[in-house]
């Protein structure tokens with residue numbers, strides 16, 4: 001059978017510029033297999049490595065506790081690349097990437113290297129983002145070139161309907177922190193802050209007051225009064241360190257501030273762009289330059305805030321979890337959040353799981369989706385609220401129950 005060029009691979013690269021700590025990326029395993037058979041590279045290239053044999057890239061192929069001690073190139077980009085002696089034909093690729101807790105990537109991109117008519121070409125085939133302050137652990141499959149995120153614990157067997165775990169703990173008092181005896185007040189030695197009708201916006205003191213004002217304006221314009229007030233009485237699940245209320249924490253990317261630095265935590269929690277009950281963490285850059293100097297201002301904060309609001313709503317409305325889950329399952333079945341290009345079929349980040357579905361559709365509905373041609377919103381024709389309304393009116397209906405969608 002003749003193999004098409006799109007199913008040949010000369011090199012495989014994972015790359016990131018988003019790490020929990022800027023200077024290092026630790027990868028303990030990178031395995032690529034075709035139909036279950038591991039593909040053994042002839043060499044490995046990297047952006048840089050810590051200068052010690054125990055931290056060389058070969059460790060990602062070895063079954064031992066050692067790891068690649070990755071270092072960035074001069075542009076701040078990390079990459080780890082498997083090179084093959086000759087083109088590898090594939091039909092079902094699986095990638096396993098394991099990172100270490102200390103230095104992990106929160107977002108990665110995957111690229112296929114190919115020789116097309118004698119010219120070396122890199123194709124970006126996917127972007128992945130972790131949904132919380134935890135290392136991103138990937139298990140991806142590439143059937144042909146179409147790409148989907150496999151979540152081993154959650155994905156049911158084929159032909160069975162998708163099942164979504166119940167979310168009853170948000171309204172089971174015994175599973176929640178008791179109410180604070182005294183109302184929460186931000187620590188003024190670390191934060192400048194403002195309370196927006198019940199939702200605290202707290203920013204590290206190195207951040208300009210104007211950034212807090214911009215975040216306040218975003219919150220006031222998008223979140224209705226009743227929900228802001230509900231944030232004030234939100235109580236965290238018992239497993240969370242802090243009892244609540246829900247609050248936005250803006251950290252300063254210029255100084256690589258990390259979640260664990262805040263006075264409520266004082267631990268080694270890494271990350272800045274994530275939601276970790278009851279904190280919605282975001283970065284100064286989201287209100288100044290836009291993430292990657294490209295995203296619309298406030299897009300990151302809005303995405304993370306929707307994760308936070310989702311918890312608040314589930315606490316007051318036991319049915320909300322399942323309503324979103326139902327729409328997510330429907331969207332997966334009808335393939336609304338897929339798009340095709342010359343390389344095949346791709347799923348948008350919204351198709352990852354119920355929670356990302358809610359956050360990503362909210363970004364589109366709020367008019368904060370990045371319309372750049374290289375982003376998936378553009379490629380799928382889903383970067384305007386009107387487009388979302390046309391393709392998935394039910395989700396816009398649901399979003400309008402808890403967000404102000406007028407732009």
Ligand SMILES: [Zn+2]
Pocket residue numbers: 130131303304307355356359
């Ligand atoms: Zn998310």
